[in-house]
Structures are given as C-alpha cells and as structure tokens.
Amino acid sequence: MEYTHFFKKALAASRAAAVLSPDQVNAVLREVAAQAREKTDFLLEANAQDLARMEAADPAYDRLKLTPARLQDLAQDLEKVASLTSPLGQVLLQKSLPNGLSLSKVRVPLGVVGVIYEARPNVTFDVFSLCLKTGNACLLKGGSNAHFSNQAIVSLLHQVLERQGLDAGLVTLLPPEREATQALLQAVGYVDVLIPRGSQGLIDYVRQQAKVPVIETGAGIVHTYFDVSADLEMGRQVILNAKTRRVSVCNALDCLLVHEHRVIDLPLLAAPLAEAGVEVFADAPAFAALQGEYPAALLHPATEEHFGTEFLALKIAIKTVADLPAALDHISLHSSKHSEAILAEDPLAIETFLNSVDAAAVYANASTAFTDGAQFGLGAEIGISTQKLHARGPMGLEELTSYKWIVRGNGQTRS
Amino acid sequence: MEYTHFFKKALAASRAAAVLSPDQVNAVLREVAAQAREKTDFLLEANAQDLARMEAADPAYDRLKLTPARLQDLAQDLEKVASLTSPLGQVLLQKSLPNGLSLSKVRVPLGVVGVIYEARPNVTFDVFSLCLKTGNACLLKGGSNAHFSNQAIVSLLHQVLERQGLDAGLVTLLPPEREATQALLQAVGYVDVLIPRGSQGLIDYVRQQAKVPVIETGAGIVHTYFDVSADLEMGRQVILNAKTRRVSVCNALDCLLVHEHRVIDLPLLAAPLAEAGVEVFADAPAFAALQGEYPAALLHPATEEHFGTEFLALKIAIKTVADLPAALDHISLHSSKHSEAILAEDPLAIETFLNSVDAAAVYANASTAFTDGAQFGLGAEIGISTQKLHARGPMGLEELTSYKWIVRGNGQTRS
Numbered sequence: 023m024e025y026t027h028f029f030k031k032a033l034a035a036s037r038a039a040a041v042l043s044p045d046q047v048n049a050v051l052r053e054v055a056a057q058a059r060e061k062t063d064f065l066l067e068a069n070a071q072d073l074a075r076m077e078a079a080d081p082a083y084d085r086l087k088l089t090p091a092r093l094q095d096l097a098q099d100l101e102k103v104a105s106l107t108s109p110l111g112q113v114l115l116q117k118s119l120p121n122g123l124s125l126s127k128v129r130v131p132l133g134v135v136g137v138i139y140e141a142r143p144n145v146t147f148d149v150f151s152l153c154l155k156t157g158n159a160c161l162l163k164g165g166s167n168a169h170f171s172n173q174a175i176v177s178l179l180h181q182v183l184e185r186q187g188l189d190a191g192l193v194t195l196l197p198p199e200r201e202a203t204q205a206l207l208q209a210v211g212y213v214d215v216l217i218p219r220g221s222q223g224l225i226d227y228v229r230q231q232a233k234v235p236v237i238e239t240g241a242g243i244v245h246t247y248f249d250v251s252a253d254l255e256m257g258r259q260v261i262l263n264a265k266t267r268r269v270s271v272c273n274a275l276d277c278l279l280v281h282e283h284r285v286i287d288l289p290l291l292a293a294p295l296a297e298a299g300v301e302v303f304a305d306a307p308a309f310a311a312l313q314g315e316y317p318a319a320l321l322h323p324a325t326e327e328h329f330g331t332e333f334l335a336l337k338i339a340i341k342t343v344a345d346l347p348a349a350l351d352h353i354s355l356h357s358s359k360h361s362e363a364i365l366a367e368d369p370l371a372i373e374t375f376l377n378s379v380d381a382a383a384v385y386a387n388a389s390t391a392f393t394d395g396a397q398f399g400l401g402a403e404i405g406i407s408t409q410k411l412h413a414r415g416p417m418g419l420e421e422l423t424s425y426k427w428i429v430r431g432n433g434q435t436r437s
Numbered sequence: 438m439e440y441t442h443f444f445k446k447a448l449a450a451s452r453a454a455a456v457l458s459p460d461q462v463n464a465v466l467r468e469v470a471a472q473a474r475e476k477t478d479f480l481l482e483a484n485a486q487d488l489a490r491m492e493a494a495d496p497a498y499d500r501l502k503l504t505p506a507r508l509q510d511l512a513q514d515l516e517k518v519a520s521l522t523s524p525l526g527q528v529l530l531q532k533s534l535p536n537g538l539s540l541s542k543v544r545v546p547l548g549v550v551g552v553i554y555e556a557r558p559n560v561t562f563d564v565f566s567l568c569l570k571t572g573n574a575c576l577l578k579g580g581s582n583a584h585f586s587n588q589a590i591v592s593l594l595h596q597v598l599e600r601q602g603l604d605a606g607l608v609t610l611l612p613p614e615r616e617a618t619q620a621l622l623q624a625v626g627y628v629d630v631l632i633p634r635g636s637q638g639l640i641d642y643v644r645q646q647a648k649v650p651v652i653e654t655g656a657g658i659v660h661t662y663f664d665v666s667a668d669l670e671m672g673r674q675v676i677l678n679a680k681t682r683r684v685s686v687c688n689a690l691d692c693l694l695v696h697e698h699r700v701i702d703l704p705l706l707a708a709p710l711a712e713a714g715v716e717v718f719a720d721a722p723a724f725a726a727l728q729g730e731y732p733a734a735l736l737h738p739a740t741e742e743h744f745g746t747e748f749l750a751l752k753i754a755i756k757t758v759a760d761l762p763a764a765l766d767h768i769s770l771h772s773s774k775h776s777e778a779i780l781a782e783d784p785l786a787i788e789t790f791l792n793s794v795d796a797a798a799v800y801a802n803a804s805t806a807f808t809d810g811a812q813f814g815l816g817a818e819i820g821i822s823t824q825k826l827h828a829r830g831p832m833g834l835e836e837l838t839s840y841k842w843i844v845r846g847n848g849q850t851r852s
Contacts, residue, residue, distance in 0.1 A: 233644055233645060237826070259850050260850055267850075376845075377455075378455075380841075383842040384842070384843055386844070386845045388847075388850075391851035393842075397851070399532065410547050410650075411547070411630050411839070412827035416842075425829055426829060427808075427830050429800045432803075433803070435675055435682075435804045436804055436807055
C-alpha cells in the first residue's frame with residue numbers, strides 16, 4: 023500500500039494549521055469535548071469491538087478500555103487544553119541590529135507531528151488536542167488492537183473539524199498494518215518529528231529505523247541515593263512512594279543506593295517496602311543487613327543484571343556504595359537519564375549530586391514520582407523525553423513548537 | 438577497527454566538562470589562541486602535507502589551506518568565544534509548587550557532540566571552542582584529506598588541555614577511515630547529538646544511517662518574491678546582493694519569483710545580475726520580458742528541474758507568479774526552509790508572507806545573505822539548522838545546550 027497521500031494531506035493541513043486563530047482552535051477542542059460526552063454509546067461500541075478481540079487478563083486490556091467516566095475525564099482534559107494559553111507567536115527574542123534590521127525569534131508550530139503508540143485510545147484524543155493547540159497536524163499510528171476505537175474517535179474529530187470549516191487532514195489515523203509504521207518512519211520531508219510512546223522494544227525499533235527526527239520517550243531506570251547524612255524517616259516515606267505509588271510508570275524507583283555507613287539502617291528503611299510486598303535484590307552488604315529482618319520470601323541476592331533494570335513491578339535492587347562519588351559513578355553507568363534522587367541533609371552532598379547527575383529530572387529529598395507534565399505545571403503532557411535534544415523530561419505545549427527568525431528591513435544588503 | 442574506546446573517553450570527559458568553571462574554560466581557549474599564533478610553522482607544515490595530496494585546482498584546496506593570516510583569524514575567533522558569556526547554569530524557569538517543591542529548569546551541556554565535516558581544518562578549532570565553552574566533549578570526524586592538519590591541531594589542543602590539568606578526552610579526532618563515520622553514526626548511548634557539516638550527499642548519508650540524534654544543516658534552496666508593490670531600486674540591490682555576495686553559501690538566492698504585473702520591470706531588475714555575469718533560467722513570461730534585454734549567452738528557458746535547485750553558482754531561476762498565494766505555494770513546494778524573502782511595500786503582503794512561509798529565516802525587504810550566526814548576533818556559529826527540532830537557523834552557544842529539571846524538597850511524596 024502507498025501511504026504518501028496521507029503524508030501529503032497532513033503537510034497541506036499543517037500549512038493552514040499554523041495560521042489558525044486561538045479562538046478557532048479552542049472552539050474545536052470544546053466541541054470535541056462536548057461530542058466525547060454526547061457520543062458515548064458510539065465510542066463505547068467501537069471500543070467493545072476492540073475489547074472483544076483481547077483477553078481480559080491481558081495487562082493492556084485495562085488501558086484499552088473506555089468507560090463513561092473515562093470519556094468524561096477525556097472531555098475535561100480537552101477543555102483544560104482549550105483553556106491554556108497558546109505558546110504560538112510568543113516572541114523569544116527581539117532586537118534591532120546596528121544596520122537597522124529588526125530581528126525577532128518567534129514561536130511557530132513544528133509542522134507535522136507523528137506519534138506511534140500502543141492500544142491506548144485516550145492517547146488519540148490527547149495527541150490531537152495538544153497538536154491542534156500548537157498549530158501542528160498529526161499523523162497517528164495507534165496499536166492495531168485499538169483500531170476500532172481509534173477509527174471512531176478520529177471520525178468524531180473529522181466531523182467536528184468539518185463543521186468548523188477546518189481541514190480534516192489536521193488529524194490522520196494511519197491504517198493498522200506494520201507497513202504504515204515503516205512508511206511513517208521514512209517520511210522525510212513530510213514529518214517534522216516522530217514521537218514513539220510505548221515499550222522499550224518499540225522505541226528501539228524506531229531508533230533503528232527512523233529517517234525522520236525522533237524524540238525518544240520512555241524507559242526510566244531510576245535511582246535514589248540514601249546519603250550518610252540522610253534522614254531515616256524521610257527516607258522511609260520517599261522510597262516507599264517512589265517505588266510503590268505506581269509500579270508501571272517510568273518514574274518509579276528501580277535501584278536504591280545506600281551509603282555503607284547507613285546499611286545498618288536498612289531494616290528500618292526497607293520495612294515499608296516489605297509491607298507493600300516489594301521483592302528486594304540486594305548486594306552482599308545489604309543482603310547481610312536485611313537477612314532475618316526482611317521477609318525471606320521477598321529477599322534475594324542481587325546479580326549484576328538487576329542493576330540497570332527497569333522493573334515496572336514490585337521489585338527493587340539495593341546497592342551499597344562507599345561514598346557519594348561511588349553513587350555518582352553507579353548512576354552514570356546504569357541510569358537512563360530520566361529521574362534520579364538524593365536523600366541527604368548535607369548541603370554539599372545535595373549540590374554535588376544535583377550538579378553532577380545527568381538526567382532529565384534530578385531531585386533532592388523528594389520522590390521521583392513527581393516527574394510528570396501536570397506535576398511540573400506544564401498543563402498537559404505528550405510524553406517524557408529521555409534525550410537531550412529539543413526537549414528533556416515532561417513535554418508540554420512549548421515542546422511541540424519550533425521557532426523562526428523574522429527579519430524586517432528597508433533594503434539592507436550585506437557587505 | 439573498534440572505536441568504542443574513543444566514545445567511552447569522550448563520555449567520561451563530558452562528565453567532567455559539565456562542571457568546569459567558566460574561568461577554566463576561558464583559560465584553555467586563550468591558551469589555544471596563543472598556541473595557534475606561536476605554533477604557526479608546526480601547523481602550516483602539517484597543512485602542507487595535506488595540500489601536497491590535493492590538486493591546487495580542486496575547489497576544496499582553498500578551504501583546506503591554512504595561512505599565517507588565517508591562523509591569526511582563528512586565534513581571534515577563539516578569544517572571541519572566550520569573551521562570550523557562558524549559557525551554562527542559566528535558569529530558564531523557576532517556581533515553587535503548591536506542595537512546597539522548588540522547581541527550576543537549568544541550562545546544562547548536551548554531553549557529547551559529534552561533528553562530521555569535510556576538509557576544513559578551521560572547523561576543528563571552531564567545534565572544539567564552541568563545545569568546550571558549552572561544557573561538551575566533542576568527537577570530530579574531519580575529511581580524510583585534511584587529516585594531517587587535523588592531527589596537528591588536535592595534538593596542540595591536547596597539549597593545552599593537559600597543561601591546564603584537563604582531560605584530553607574533551608576533544609577526540611577519529612581516524613580518517615569511513616568505518617569511523619559509520620561507528621559514530623551508531624554510537625547510541627555515547628553521542629547526544631551529531632551535526633553533519635558539508636555537502637547534501639553527506640547530510641543525506643547521515644540521515645539514512647544515523648541511530649543517534651542528528652541536527653541537519655546545510656542545503657538552502659532560497660527564494661525572493663518581488664511583489665506587485667515592491668520598490669524597483671531596492672529590488673535591484675537586494676537581489677544582486679542575495680545572489681552574488683557569495684555564491685557558494687547556503688543563504689545565496691536560487692530563485693526569483695516575480696509578480697506577473699511586474700514582469701515588465703524584469704530588464705531593469707535583472708540588469709545588475711547581467712553585469713555580474715549571472716546565468717538566468719527564466720519561465721516563458723520572464724524569458725519573453727528579458728529577451729533582447731539580457732545578454733543572450735546568459736539567458737536560457739527554465740525547465741522544471743531549475744526550480745528547487747540549489748545552484749551554489751552564478752545562476753538563478755526566475756518564475757512568474759499570478760499573486761502572493763501563488764508565490765507562497767511555489768515556495769512551499771520547492772523551499773528547503775532555510776531563508777525566504779519578500780520585497781514589498783504593501784504591509785498586508787509583508788505580514789502574510791512572514792506569517793505563512795515556513796523557513797528558519799523569513800525576510801521582508803532585505804537580502805537573505807544575513808542568515809548567519811554572527812549577523813544575528815549569536816557571537817559564534819556551529820552551523821545553520823534546516824530542521825525544526827531543537828534548533829532552527831544559525832546555531833550558537835545556546836543551541837549546544839540542553840536543560841535539566843532540578844527539584845528540591847523536604848520529603849515530599851506524591852499522593
């Protein structure tokens with residue numbers, strides 16, 4: 023099959039999208055919200071067709087499932103995006119040059135944003151709203167097992183766009199087959215950025231195959247370092263929260279580093295984890311300290327592969343380190359540069375850690391669970407970037423924009 | 438050959454580079470400048486070995502050649518970079534969240550910057566100075582026919598770094614063979630960004646092969662639209678300058694679009710081009726207007742492939758358009774989104790053009806020759822990005838940085 027016509031439609035629509043007024047955009051978003059509430063039956067029926075093809079025991083089943091309450095939440099999210107200030111047109115820099123040229127750097131849309139994701143129909147609404155708000159057209163490649171849901175959602179989006187006199191090419195759902203993904207990855211000249219959302223396998227595949235610019239999101243191999251100066255009670259709360267609040271998310275804690283002089287505190291520090299049923303993979307000193315104190319069924323000796331693993335489960339690795347530099351070295355070696363934390367009372371240790379650790383978010387004395395667009399006050403989130411180019415950490419509206427240089431003259435030539 | 442040890446050295450050096458003080462960095466840059474002046478003989482001898490392997494008639498010969506005057510200029514450039522304010526540590530955003538967390542977004546180095554370039558030894562100095570200034574380690578893959586020059590320059594850089602007690606891994610010259618390029622393109626986990634500088638062929642190759650994030654630079658297919666309202670004398674000056682100031686650069690004019698009501702002015706508008714010896718490829722109405730007025734030897738009918746060509750020569754395409762929207766359509770179809778200009782007195786035409794055209798730099802009533810880091814006041818330039826992710830147009834120091842989120846708490850957990 024030939025996919026270029028989809029890409030051409032998106033490119034053409036993106037030209038028009040760049041000059042839409044905020045009022046036009048917000049009217050669309052509010053009408054989509056209203057429709058998401060009104061067309062509940064239509065959307066749930068399509069969703070039921072997808073659900074019927076999946077085992078209820080599949081971990082993806084819950085993410086695939088739409089309910090009236092979830093549609094209500096999605097409608098609220100759409101209205102929230104409508105209420106945000108558009109970053110477009112923001113003047114990032116403005117100056118007059120000695121030769122009389124007026125120079126300004128102005129925020130503009132990226133153009134065409136491609137998103138590859140798994141069976142999560144809520145993402146279809148999210149990506150559309152964030153892209154439209156930022157003047158971008160979007161090309162969606164959703165999971166094939168959510169295709170009925172996505173088709174229904176996109177048909178609803180198209181109806182609203184057409185009623186508002188806008189180009190349906192602003193949102194395109196690509197066919198569910200794998201070849202469409204391949205074509206999207208190679209759509210040089212059509213796609214300004216591609217954002218894969220999903221498993222590490224998907225992200226690795228995209229990195230291997232993409233010929234268009236990509237923003238990597240995803241994997242978080244997250245550490246928290248319990249310094250010699252750390253407060254024990256704070257450590258108990260923060261480590262419990264970072265590990266167990268939601269184990270399936272990328273900011274969840276994977277590896278606790280403990281200063282060797284505080285290994286003695288491990289039984290108390292880890293007690294809340296035991297209550298929560300967390301399996302521990304401990305290095306020799308930590309294992310010795312926990313043995314007899316931590317439930318035997320949940321305590322295992324660590325092997326090398328437990329360090330640098332993103333567990334996404336009630337599991338944690340514990341490693342003893344001689345000092346802060348050793349903690350920094352371990353993090354540098356194993357971190358995926360997502361979220362890293364220190365627990366310490368010593369200001370010098372805190373500053374050294376915050377300055378030295380190379381990660382999207384670095385924390386002192388707080389749970390890494392806060393790495394999230396809404397928590398950071400971005401208003402919305404299209405993903406969490408784990409690369410350093412363009413956007414780092416939670417990506418909101420600004421991260422879906424580029425800029426251009428506008429130069430106004432009265433006949434200037436360069437000597 | 439195995440190249441991973443080069444990448445590991447650069448990665449290790451980048452950790453140290455991120456926490457260097459501005460004084461340490463500037464001391465290195467000033468000493469390198471002093472050495473570039475003092476070791477003239479050493480550098481010119483190495484350069485002579487490269488020159489001896491190239492025909493003097495080769496267009497690359499002049500770019501390869503170092504002279505005492507050029508080394509003097511390079512030394513001044515190094516001192517200029519030393520005098521600029523470092524963007525590192527700049528606080529891009531700072532707020533206190535309702536839960537008491539203090540959140541700041543702070544500029545940090547990218548990490549390891551790879552640059553692939555052709556036989557231009559001056560780039561070796563430039564990339565080193567801009568990367569060191571921004572706390573990055575750099576991996577250099579220069580043209581093989583400049584390898585003696587590059588080796589000499591990098592040995593000089595290493596001596597200075599060692600004298601200043603810094604890690605020689607801050608700058609690494611990769612071996613001249615093609616396999617090193619291939620390894621660099623695939624150095625996932627080591628290279629944070631790769632910037633290819635050179636021919637379209639090189640850039641296409643990088644886009645096809647790279648598994649690490651890339652910033653594309655280069656090709657400029659540049660238009661200037663002469664509106665129905667444009668001033669003729671201004672047009673003569675600006676078009677001449679944009680086309681002929683330096684034909685080999687990416688911001689040079691490639692295609693003049695003329696409003697059909699102003700085709701009558703073409704003989705006067707193009708007269709300065711004739712004097713400069715510019716070959717014209719004109720569409721039928723423009724050809725008819727120029728016939729008998731423009732030197733016959735320099736006037737040819739345009740064929741389709743002349744539109745969308747980057748000439749890099751004393752050649753220009755001329756196309757007649759019915760109106761501004763037709764000009765915008767032509768630009769949208771053929772532009773490489775580098776630099777685009779309108780010549781007009783009508784304010785509405787100007788605003789429509791500046792808002793609608795999707796390019797790194799959009800001009801009203803000025804020569805596109807100004808698209809340049811120094812002209813835009815960036816202080817320095819590592820390349821001109823033609824993509825929309827991360828950096829667009831001239832890239833200076835800020836564009837060689839990323840940011841991280843620093844979160845300070847007193848035990849906050851997320852509910």
